[in-house]
Amino acid sequence: MPAEPVDAPWAESAARRLADGDDVRAAFLGLLRDGASPAVAAVAVCVAAGSTHEEAVDRLQQFTSLWEVIQPGEEALGVDLMISHGYFEADVALDARQQAALVHLQAALRSVPGVPSGPAIGLGTRLRTGRLVEAHRQLERLGHVRWPGNTRFWAAMGRAGETLGLAPDQSGPPAVAPDQAGPPAVAPDQTGPPAVAPDQSRPPV
Structure with missing residues (x-):
């Protein structure tokens, strides 16, 4: 062709x-x-x-x-x-805020080994057509699955999200709930032997 x-x-x-x-x-x-x-x-x-x-x-x-x-x-x-594949979608001229967000999204992409070919096609179309919030959400989903511990990726994503006006909790790795961060707490009454009732501590009179 x-x-x-x-x-x-x-x-x-x-x-x-x-x-x-x-x-x-x-x-x-x-x-x-x-x-x-x-x-x-x-x-x-x-x-x-x-x-x-x-x-x-x-x-x-x-x-x-x-x-x-x-x-x-x-x-x-x-x-x-x-x-x-987005062939017929026209490129969009980005304003200053969008250009700044695009720089951060591109930094996030540079921090990872690569994006699978399927998602990469849709991501490329979203970036060049100005659908940056959609691109951010797509990258965020990929990040949770493929790069949850990549601090450079999440830092760049956080800056992109802030520039786009997204809530902070949409730009980071999954948080660990407090009760999952360590072993279960031991109740105070389980730290020693059972208490002996006073009337059982000496023989009957």
Whole structure:
């Protein structure tokens, strides 16, 4: 699926379909029915949805081999995969607060060995589209499972959460409840032998 330039008619058709109420899936499939190649249809719809041509072509590279395995009649499966990977979602210009939070989230990512490929795809889309609170929550869930003792990760996550206005308890490893932090307390009356009642401490008179 090599990247191809988008001819003006395809770009205009994609924009018109979206304006008429089609979602990106329907617009893409409509362009295919009209004779566009998958690459041209993808870039045309992506640009019509708000991305620049350069961004659309660059993101298309990850789908280079997709249409080599998709059979005729399975085009909907292909576009569904592109949608799930966030291909058609435009990048967002971040404000100063979001940029600061992004720096901390990236620091958290640098502190760990790596993110599994599946979650990494969704995480990358959330970061570039400005859904930083969602990205923070996704990383937090991963952290509890994979890096609960990584202090650098949690410190960066804490700074990101504070910048995003999240509650402090959403940016740290699971806390240990006080009654789980040590052995059970021994009740005072269990520390020695049973007391002897006064009337049992001497023989009867």
